[in-house]
Amino acid sequence: MTTTEANEVTATEPNAEGYKQFSLGGFTFRRDEFFAHITWPTGSHVLSVDNFLRALQRDVAWDFFYGTVNFDGVFGTVNHYGTVDMFAGRYNDAYRKAELDHVENFETPLIRETFKAMLDDWTNDGFDPFASPAETGKPFGEKQGSNTAAVTRRRVVASRMVGVPGDEPLRTDETHPINRMFADVAQDEPVIEAEPGFEGEVCAFNLFAYLSRSDVTWNPSVVSVCEASLYCPTTEEYILPVIHGNDRVEWFVQLSDTIHWEVEDRDTGAARAKVVMKAGDVAAMPGDIRHRGFSPKRSMLLVWENASPELPELIASGRAPTAPIDF
Numbered sequence: 226m227t228t229t230e231a232n233e234v235t236a237t238e239p240n241a242e243g244y245k246q247f248s249l250g251g252f253t254f255r256r257d258e259f260f261a262h263i264t265w266p267t268g269s270h271v272l273s274v275d276n277f278l279r280a281l282q283r284d285v286a287w288d289f290f291y292g293t294v295n296f297d298g299v300f301g302t303v304n305h306y307g308t309v310d311m312f313a314g315r316y317n318d319a320y321r322k323a324e325l326d327h328v329e330n331f332e333t334p335l336i337r338e339t340f341k342a343m344l345d346d347w348t349n350d351g352f353d354p355f356a357s358p359a360e361t362g363k364p365f366g367e368k369q370g371s372n373t374a375a376v377t378r379r380r381v382v383a384s385r386m387v388g389v390p391g392d393e394p395l396r397t398d399e400t401h402p403i404n405r406m407f408a409d410v411a412q413d414e415p416v417i418e419a420e421p422g423f424e425g426e427v428c429a430f431n432l433f434a435y436l437s438r439s440d441v442t443w444n445p446s447v448v449s450v451c452e453a454s455l456y457c458p459t460t461e462e463y464i465l466p467v468i469h470g471n472d473r474v475e476w477f478v479q480l481s482d483t484i485h486w487e488v489e490d491r492d493t494g495a496a497r498a499k500v501v502m503k504a505g506d507v508a509a510m511p512g513d514i515r516h517r518g519f520s521p522k523r524s525m526l527l528v529w530e531n532a533s534p535e536l537p538e539l540i541a542s543g544r545a546p547t548a549p550i551d552f
């Protein structure tokens with residue numbers, strides 16, 4: 226084993242397939258041509274490497290996001306905003322009952338750097354974990370090159386709003402060509418008629434045109450911010466590569482096309498609901514569920530997040546409800 230002191234990532238020399246093996250606490254990670262193999266003191270698990278890399282990409286890019294990022298029904302992370310739990314079987318009723326589950330807590334920089342190093346080493350040339358499977362190469366086989374530019378892609382995070390001078394720029398043909406599925410989306414921009422003296426203080430942009438140029442899927446970007454209120458729209462195609470466990474309510478506004486959602490109990494994985502959202506539908510995902518989406522056509526989804534740091538504790542302690550509305 227070799228340990229890099231600067232970021233404390235613990236990795237081996239390449240294995241027979243050309244990939245490094247990584248370890249963090251009691252967990253080890255190994256990949257071969259088709260699978261990611263994870264071990265922990267009480268068990269082991271195998272995932273298809275394409276799903277593993279797509280989930281890992283999002284965990285890294287979102288810096289562990291809100292709440293729980295389940296890679297599947299067994300392995301994942303829980304964000305404590307400064308530290309991160311890495312778990313196996315913790316939110317799986319059968320693993321819990323068999324006492325095979327395992328959780329370890331890490332300082333965020335350590336797990337972040339380990340995940341970044343694993344993502345970069347395990348992603349081959351030609352495979353982009355953020356892209357729709359219809360728009361990228363295959364992740365399988367022995368190690369062949371890398372795709373560092375794709376896996377370190379900067380996530381859009383506006384400080385006020387996309388298009389405001391000095392903030393995240395609008396997308397153009399040069400930087401973001403219109404996606405094949407959104408060729409019919411109008412590209413006109415709003416006409417701004419500001420009162421004299423206010424010309425520099427009024428901004429607007431065409432969100433549909435902006436989203437039609439997204440080159441990634443299942444990646445909520447922050448396009449506007451009003452204190453803790455974040456508009457995080459995203460374009461979706463195929464399957465959400467993680468099962469997201471909420472630690473707060475999330476509002477969904479389906480802007481185009483259709484997404485099928487599987488909604489489960491966050492802690493046990495028991496099925497709770499199937500939700501089919503069509504263009505114009507609005508849903509509030511409760512703060513105690515986990516969910517995975519299926520998008521048959523590339524669709525536009527507005528995720529509305531409340532980033533208030535006190536929310537997880539308020540909900541966990543019962544002082545705030547898990548759903549925003551009682552019927």
Ligand SMILES: [Fe+2]
Binds near residue numbers: 471475516
């Ligand atoms: Fe979510």
